[in-house]
Amino acid sequence: VLVEGRGEVLLIRLLGEHDLATAPLVRKSLEDAVRDSSVVVSLDDAEFVDSTVLGALFSAADAARRLGRPLVLHLGTAPIVRRIAELTGLTDVIPCFANLEAAIGAAREAP
Amino acid sequence: VSDAQLEPFHTDFQTTRHAPAEARHALERYARTIEPSLLDDLKLVTSELVTNSVLHSGRPDKSIRLDLTLSDGVLKIEVVDCGKGCDVLVPRSTWPPSGLAVVSRIADRWSYQKSHSFHVRCEFDVGTDRLIHRESQTW
Numbered sequence: 248v249l250v251e252g253r254g255e256v257l258l259i260r261l262l263g264e265h266d267l268a269t270a271p272l273v274r275k276s277l278e279d280a281v282r283d284s285s286v287v288v289s290l291d292d293a294e295f296v297d298s299t300v301l302g303a304l305f306s307a308a309d310a311a312r313r314l315g316r317p318l319v320l321h322l323g324t325a326p327i328v329r330r331i332a333e334l335t336g337l338t339d340v341i342p343c344f345a346n347l348e349a350a351i352g353a354a355r356e357a358p
Numbered sequence: 359v360s361d362a363q364l365e366p367f368h369t370d371f372q373t374t375r376h377a378p379a380e381a382r383h384a385l386e387r388y389a390r391t392i393e394p395s396l397l398d399d400l401k402l403v404t405s406e407l408v409t410n411s412v413l414h415s416g417r418p419d420k421s422i423r424l425d426l427t428l429s430d431g432v433l434k435i436e437v438v439d440c441g442k443g444c445d446v447l448v449p450r451s452t453w454p455p456s457g458l459a460v461v462s463r464i465a466d467r468w469s470y471q472k473s474h475s476f477h478v479r480c481e482f483d484v485g486t487d488r489l490i491h492r493e494s495q496t497w
Contacts, residue, residue, distance in 0.1 A: 264382070267409045268375040295382065297405050302454035327398040334402075334463045335455045 248276045256354045257284040258347075261293040261300070270299040277307035277318075285316055285354040289347060291323030301335060308341045317357035319343070321350040364389065364433075364489060367426040371408065373418045373439070378405040381424055388426070393488040399464045400426075400435065400482070406457035407437040407478050415441030415476065428489070433482040435465075443476035 248269075249260040257280045265273055280286045288304065290296060304320070311318035320343045322332060332338060344350035367388045371377040382401045389397055404424065411422045420440035427434050447470050449463075450456035461468055465480035 264379060266378045266405060267412060268379060295401070295405070297378065297402070297409060298455050298457045298460050299409065305454040326395065327401065330395075330398055331402055331460060334460060335453075340453050 248272055250276065250280065253287070253351050254355065255285060256287055256351050258287045258289060258351065260289045260291070261296065263293070264295040265293060265300045266295065266297045267299050270297075270303050273300055274303035274306065277303060278310065281307050281311040281314060281316055281318055285357065286311060286318045287321055287347075287350045287354045288318065289321040289323065289350070290325070290328050291321055291347065293323065293328050294325060296328055296331060298331075298335075301331070301337065304337075304341060317342075317354045319350050319354050319357075321345075321347045364392075364426070364428045366428075368423065370421040370423050373412055373415060373420060373422055375412060377412050377422055378408045381405060381408045384424070385426075391489065396482070396484060396488045400433075403461050403464050403480050404435055404437070406460050407435070407480070410457050410478070411437055411439035411441070411476075414444065415439035417441050428484075431484060431486070433484050433489075434479060435482075436477055436479045438475050438477050440474075441476050443470065443472045447478075 249262055251258040259276060259280055308318045320341050322343045322345055369384050371380050381404050385401055385404055408422055417440040423438040425436040449459040451459055461480060466483050467481040469479050471477040
């Protein structure tokens with residue numbers, strides 16, 4: 248999990264494979280991030296994500312919503328990540344962007 | 359190519375949080391000639407099933423077994439743990455999705471069986487063209 252500051256937006260990149268072994272770290276990183284910032288989570292460098300990671304994303308998006316802060320996803324291009332996103336309807340529950348700058352722009356502009 | 363076959367594949371994993379990744383990596387090594395999109399689906403399903411075994415078997419002292427077989431165009435994945443399983447196993451369709459919800463949307467059929475151990479099986483109807491990835495044949 249790589250965290251970068253992009254102005255007032257925190258960009259959280261999930262690098263490599265994420266599953267049961269890393270879901271607690273992902274969950275904690277996202278919880279900490281949404282407490283203070285608008286957040287973009289990039290899955291562009293993710294090689295795998297499973298249902299436990301989607302659960303962490305969902306919890307963070309829910310927490311962000313309650314705090315009135317945006318959390319958006321940069322979906323990226325890895326076919327296996329796109330596959331689970333499509334199967335589960337991820338794009339219906341969290342705003343998703345194919346382009347990183349568009350995702351950061353959306354996080355910045357959101358009320 | 360017409361005699362495209364996959365040898366049966368069996369392996370065991372310790373019941374730890376690293377078992378899902380170990381199972382995916384074992385699949386990648388075993389099934390390197392499989393069409394990439396089918397391999398992705400097998401990895402997603404296997405990872406979720408092994409994850410469920412790690413989370414719910416309640417037997418960290420016992421290993422988890424993964425079996426993969428191909429017969430008559432049907433690829434079967436079976437994950438076996440030494441737990442009692444659940445009374446009723448139903449894919450949760452609301453968010454966040456359960457592992458079994460992911461499995462049920464990918465596999466053509468799935469089932470589970472309780473005895474002294476807990477078995478979850480998935481079947482994929484595959485043609486031989488999906489088992490041999492064209493680009494791999496030059497290797």
